[in-house]
Amino acid sequence: MNTPTRPDLVMLDFDAWANDRLFDACAALDDAALDQEFEMGLGSIRKSLVHNLGAMIGWTGVLQEAKDPFAAMQRETANSIEELRSAQKRASQEFQAAVLSGQFTDTMNREREDKVLVFTRGGICAHVMTHSMHHRAQCLNMLRQLGVGDLPESSVFQWMMAFPPTS
DSSP states (O other), rough: OOOOOOGGGGGHHHHHHHHHHHHHHHHOOOHHHHHOOOOSTTTSSSHHHHHHHHHHHHHHHHHHTTSSEEEEEEHHHSSHHHHHHHHHHHHHHHHHHHTTTSSSOOOEEEEEEEHHHHEHHHHHHHHHHHHHHHHHHHHHHHHHHOOSSSSSOHHHHHHHHHSSSOO
C-alpha cells in the first residue's frame, strides 16, 4: 500500500511507495543496465534489489522466530523487475504482518556466528526500513550514472507531499 494507513505503519507505507517508484524507474532498463557494475554497494541495481528483497524476507523470518530465518531468501528466484516488484510487494505484506504480530518491545533471538543476538521487534523494523533506504539511494546513484534523467521520488518528505493528511 502506498497511502498512509495507520500511524504505526508510516515507515512501512513509505518503504512500499519508495520501492514502487524505484521499480518504475528501473522498468525500462535492459539486462545490461540492470547488471552494470558500479563501485558502490553491491555493485549493480539488480544485485541491490535482490539483496533488499532477501533482507526483508530474512528479517521477517527472524520476527516469526523461524528456525533458519534467512533460508527463505535463498529460495527467492525473482529476477526481472516485474518479478522483483511482485516479490517485494509480497515480502512487504508479510513483513508488515510480522511486525504487527506483537509489540515493538518484544524480543527475539537470532543465532549468528555462534553468538545469540537479541533484537526488539521495533529495532528490526527500523533496521529493515533504513537498510532498504540505504540501498535505494545507491540504486538512485547508479540510475543517475546510467543517464536516467527523471529519477524517482524517494524521500519521506516527497511521500508526505504525495499523501498529505486529511482532516
